[in-house]
Amino acid sequence: MQRIVVLAGGIGGARFLRGLKSAVPDAEITVIGNTGDDIHLFGLKVCPDLDTVMYTLGGGIHEEQGWGRAGESFAVKEELAAYGVGPEWFGLGDRDFATHIVRTQMLGAGYPLSAVTEALCDRWQPGVRLLPMSDDRVETHVLIDDPDGGEGARKAVHFQEYWVRMRASADAHAIVPVGAEQAKPAPGVLEAIAAADVILFPPSNPVVSIGTILGVPGIREAVADATAPVVGLSPIVGGAPVRGMADKVLAAVGVDSTADAVARHYGPGLLDGWLVDTVDAAAVGGVEDAGIRCRAVPLMMTDVEATAAMAREALALAEEVRR
Amino acid sequence: MQRIVVLAGGIGGARFLRGLKSAVPDAEITVIGNTGDDIHLFGLKVCPDLDTVMYTLGGGIHEEQGWGRAGESFAVKEELAAYGVGPEWFGLGDRDFATHIVRTQMLGAGYPLSAVTEALCDRWQPGVRLLPMSDDRVETHVLIDDPDGGEGARKAVHFQEYWVRMRASADAHAIVPVGAEQAKPAPGVLEAIAAADVILFPPSNPVVSIGTILGVPGIREAVADATAPVVGLSPIVGGAPVRGMADKVLAAVGVDSTADAVARHYGPGLLDGWLVDTVDAAAVGGVEDAGIRCRAVPLMMTDVEATAAMAREALALAEEVRR
Numbered sequence: 001m002q003r004i005v006v007l008a009g010g011i012g013g014a015r016f017l018r019g020l021k022s023a024v025p026d027a028e029i030t031v032i033g034n035t036g037d038d039i040h041l042f043g044l045k046v047c048p049d050l051d052t053v054m055y056t057l058g059g060g061i062h063e064e065q066g067w068g069r070a071g072e073s074f075a076v077k078e079e080l081a082a083y084g085v086g087p088e089w090f091g092l093g094d095r096d097f098a099t100h101i102v103r104t105q106m107l108g109a110g111y112p113l114s115a116v117t118e119a120l121c122d123r124w125q126p127g128v129r130l131l132p133m134s135d136d137r138v139e140t141h142v143l144i145d146d147p148d149g150g151e152g153a154r155k156a157v158h159f160q161e162y163w164v165r166m167r168a169s170a171d172a173h174a175i176v177p178v179g180a181e182q183a184k185p186a187p188g189v190l191e192a193i194a195a196a197d198v199i200l201f202p203p204s205n206p207v208v209s210i211g212t213i214l215g216v217p218g219i220r221e222a223v224a225d226a227t228a229p230v231v232g233l234s235p236i237v238g239g240a241p242v243r244g245m246a247d248k249v250l251a252a253v254g255v256d257s258t259a260d261a262v263a264r265h266y267g268p269g270l271l272d273g274w275l276v277d278t279v280d281a282a283a284v285g286g287v288e289d290a291g292i293r294c295r296a297v298p299l300m301m302t303d304v305e306a307t308a309a310m311a312r313e314a315l316a317l318a319e320e321v322r323r
Numbered sequence: 324m325q326r327i328v329v330l331a332g333g334i335g336g337a338r339f340l341r342g343l344k345s346a347v348p349d350a351e352i353t354v355i356g357n358t359g360d361d362i363h364l365f366g367l368k369v370c371p372d373l374d375t376v377m378y379t380l381g382g383g384i385h386e387e388q389g390w391g392r393a394g395e396s397f398a399v400k401e402e403l404a405a406y407g408v409g410p411e412w413f414g415l416g417d418r419d420f421a422t423h424i425v426r427t428q429m430l431g432a433g434y435p436l437s438a439v440t441e442a443l444c445d446r447w448q449p450g451v452r453l454l455p456m457s458d459d460r461v462e463t464h465v466l467i468d469d470p471d472g473g474e475g476a477r478k479a480v481h482f483q484e485y486w487v488r489m490r491a492s493a494d495a496h497a498i499v500p501v502g503a504e505q506a507k508p509a510p511g512v513l514e515a516i517a518a519a520d521v522i523l524f525p526p527s528n529p530v531v532s533i534g535t536i537l538g539v540p541g542i543r544e545a546v547a548d549a550t551a552p553v554v555g556l557s558p559i560v561g562g563a564p565v566r567g568m569a570d571k572v573l574a575a576v577g578v579d580s581t582a583d584a585v586a587r588h589y590g591p592g593l594l595d596g597w598l599v600d601t602v603d604a605a606a607v608g609g610v611e612d613a614g615i616r617c618r619a620v621p622l623m624m625t626d627v628e629a630t631a632a633m634a635r636e637a638l639a640l641a642e643e644v645r646r
Contacts, residue, residue: 079421098402
């Protein structure tokens with residue numbers, strides 16, 4: 001049985017995984033999920049990326065939105081607002097709240113996040129093994145100008161505040177994964193990477209999703225040292241992110257929003273193969289010159305079948321570059 | 324302005340308070356609420372009696388039910404059940420959940436329950452000052468037979484489990500207010516009792532509501548020593564509780580379920596006056612022989628006006644017995 005490890009952020013990662021499962025239903029897929037965008041809201045621990053993967057693969061996702069639950073209601077949120085308790089900019093529905101209540105209760109009882117995630121997945125049966133990148137708290141902060149702080153003043157805001165409340169409207173000067181240096185990979189993460197037949201980077205955010213996962217000490221090294229080929233799919237198509245505001249955070253780390261710049265950002269020490277969209281076919285030569293095998297194929301996840309085709313291309317490229 | 328202190332349990336206390344407010348809209352009413360039936364559910368702190376008073380006086384109560392919120396939905400509870408997380412026998416609705424989420428978050432941030440209750444009441448504007456009996460944790464347990472434990476074995480269950488899940492179907496051998504001995508009255512409780520013009524015991528449960536409040540060290544003594552007259556209203560009418568299962572817990576403390584037995588249980592050291600229902604007029608003489616002034620008046624809280632009439636009778640009796 002083919003063992004595939006996927007480093008995944010939220011919506012992009014989750015949708016890619018659905019295609020991958022469709023392409024290779026018998027594969028044993030381990031997902032290493034980003035937890036850098038986790039946030040404490042109303043005293044509850046919210047793990048947006050893990051939940052997006054779990055709900056998407058488990059059949060509970062709000063399809064159009066890409067995050068949150070289908071058939072959602074918002075009574076709790078309305079009541080919290082009536083109490084004057086915010087933030088109101090983070091859209092937690094009633095069904096979603098239950099997930100965070102269960103998670104928070106289990107964490108309070110002493111279970112690590114990896115065990116909690118496994119328990120939540122017992123219900124959702126996502127068909128993959130979903131591991132948080134770490135059981136330790138890592139919180140992505142974004143450094144932006146502080147308009148109230150005088151000339152040149154800057155302040156750090158939680159990634160969710162930057163992404164959801166501000167819609168990434170301010171320039172990001174730096175991305176700071178608070179706690180990353182002290183974090184350890186969650187149980188099973190390094191073992192899964194070492195035992196993988198293929199490692200995939202889906203078209204997730206290269207900075208605040210995959211970059212954060214790779215920033216947990218030991219994970220980047222494990223991926224680089226793995227015997228498995230490592231193949232990524234560009235989240236940048238035609239010079240802009242397919243969805244989201246990845247260009248904003250790429251700028252913060254000095255990377256152009258192009259399919260080839262992202263490949264070079266990961267680097268040939270990490271990536272063996274890279275898929276760009278057909279509109280970026282001109283970028284193939286530059287990526288290959290950098291030592292990364294590259295193919296141009298359709299990369300729009302318009303439906304499960306198109307996404308499955310992308311996954312098959314990624315797996316084919318992995319076979320081609322297998323060391 | 325007349326200062327009235329009321330020791331209150333849940334539904335009976337809350338409905339009486341609505342009548343009292345109607346009878347004397349200008350009075351300054353301080354409610355000392357029972358917290359012995361508080362329970363932690365799903366990692367959240369639930370205070371059923373405080374919330375019933377707050378929702379009833381604030382216009383948010385489910386009228387027919389007497390507890391919980393009007394217009395309630397149950398998405399969170401359904402989801403928790405889908406996760407296999409119980410208990411399912413405690414009916415927490417989505418709107419109610421928001422209250423417990425706010426409370427738990429504030430307690431986690433270090434605020435005492437009294438400050439949290441004040442913050443919640445900022446929204447509900449109950450028109451009374453609502454104080455928990457104590458900021459310390461007191462948890463009423465009920466000692467019952469343990470059918471799995473062999474001959475004569477007994478076990479303690481949380482009051483809510485006994486009351487809500489078991490519907491008080493087992494005999495209660497003892498009522499144990501765990502933590503009561505170490506509890507201190509919440510800030511303002513003793514001061515309110517000392518400054519009161521009248522102290523009232525509404526027709527709440529004499530054992531697990533008013534009895535638990537009086538069991539916080541210092542409160543019984545403060546009531547007994549107060550200059551204000553203390554008048555109670557019988558929760559027992561015609562030999563049975565008007566609502567609830569007070570007979571079960573009265574038996575545990577060796578008190579008959581009669582209007583006069585309950586008066587003698589409180590005792591003349593505490594009570595100056597006692598109201599029984601007109602159907603219990605024959606009990607008046609016995610109560611007065613015990614040293615407690617007694618009147619028989621209608622005691623069914625059928626609507627706000629009938630309840631206001633009861634409150635007026637209680638205040639009139641207080642004037643009559645004023646020392």
